[in-house]
Amino acid sequence: MPQSRQRLLLDVDTGIDDAVALLYLLATPGVSIEAITCTAxxxxAHQVAANNLALLELCARAGVEVAIGSEVPLEIPLVTTEETHGDQGIGYAVLPPPRCSVSSRNAVDVWLEAARCHPGQVTGIITGPLTNFALALRAEPELPMLLKGLVIMGGAFNYPGNTTPVAEWNMHVDPHAAREVFAAYEGLPYEKLPVICALETTERIECTPAHLEAVAAAACAGPEVVSPDQPEGTRSTSDNAVVACLSDALRFYMEFHRLHGQGYIAHLHDLFAAMVATGEAGITERTVTVDVETQSPLTIGQTVADVAGMWGRRPNARIVTGNDPPAVFELMVRRLSHLARMHG
Structure with missing residues (x-):
């Protein structure tokens, strides 16, 4: 359990697994979400912002600032993935249009003000492309030292990509931003290096129908049946708004994974990254130097880790090498069922 208030700043492209991560953070004692910045x-990006505002209102946290940053990558055209996350980004889930508005501030200004006003206190969590953070680094090169720490969901190291044979989605969308971010951290103190949650550990976080049913049961929300035998597009009948949102979002994600031969599961990449940021996920890690391919049409977006020091460059990242999926889901069920009891 967190022992004191944790200031977190989220940069997201919400996204089904981003949404689950946000709900977990909203349910975690001691966590203060300073703001949420949105990237395409x-x-x-505007749909991302609408999703975040609606999820905050679902959980009676409408006061959190939601700001939009860059709507396109630094140098290449934007690609989005509605086939993975649904036209609105949260699968089959339908939430009321948010009453609150997007902030008038740009995401870069939000990052800089949070870090400057609370030096050494704010931990960043980035679960989307690194565009906003790269732009913030251009504006304030000292940003890594001003933050308490940074957790990034992205990359794949000695592991297949999920977008191309070698590239993970977030890195593939804006590889130039990712390369700038890793370069900015080279040689900084160990405790300031970003913690990287890459596919080789996040794809171990396989959410199943049983996990959803456990959330509903622990929330006393009645039985919630999610089954691969049900017709595609089946919707939740729960009268608990949080349970219904989770069920409808994750059912879409499970159908997508099944379509691509991975089984009726949902990889909750961003939930794991959020738990790493709060310190509630037990992990092992390795300090390395990371670079990102930006030129080759064949391998653009590939993250490469120099483990043996062949480049002669100083470390710039801490890659998560091991995790505990059953513990992640035990915590997810506990946190999200409590959230459902409070706000469902």
Missing amino acids: GNVG
Whole structure:
């Protein structure tokens, strides 16, 4: 359990697994979400912002600032992935249009003000492309030292990509931003290096129908049946708004994974990254130097880790090498069922 208030700043492209991560953070004692900045990725940046505002209102947290940053990558055209996350980014889930508005501030200004006003206190969590953070680094090169720490969901190291044979989605959407971010951290103190949650560990976080049913049961929300035998597009009948949102979002994600031969599961990449940021996920890690391919049409977006020091460059990242999926889901069920009891 967090022992004191944790200031977190989220940069997201919400996204089904981003949404689950946000709900977990909203349910975690001691966590203060300073703001949420939005980047284009899973869906466009304005849809990302609408999703975040609606999820905050679902959980009675409408006061959190939601700001939009870059709507396109640094140098290449934007690609989005509605086939993975649905036209609105949260699968089959339908939430009321948010009453609150997007902030008038740009995401870069939000990052800089949070870091400057609370030096050494704010931990960043980035679960989308790194565009906003790269632009913030251009504006304030000292940003890594001003933050308490940074957790990034992205990359794949000695592991297949999920977008191309070698590239993970977030890195593929804006490889130039990712390369700038890793370069900015080279040689900084160990505790300031970004913690990287890449596919080789996040794809171990396989959410199943049983996990959803456990959330509903623990929330006393009645039985929630999610089954691969049900017709595609089946919707939740729960009268608990949080349970219905989770069920409808994750059912879409499970159908997508099944379509691509991975089984009726949902990889909750961003939930794991959020738990790493709060310190509630037990992990092992390795300090390395990371670079990102930006030129080759064949391998653009590939993240390469120099483990043996062949480049002669200083470390710039801490890659998560091991995790505990059953513990992640035990915590997810506990947190999200409590959230459902409070706000469902």
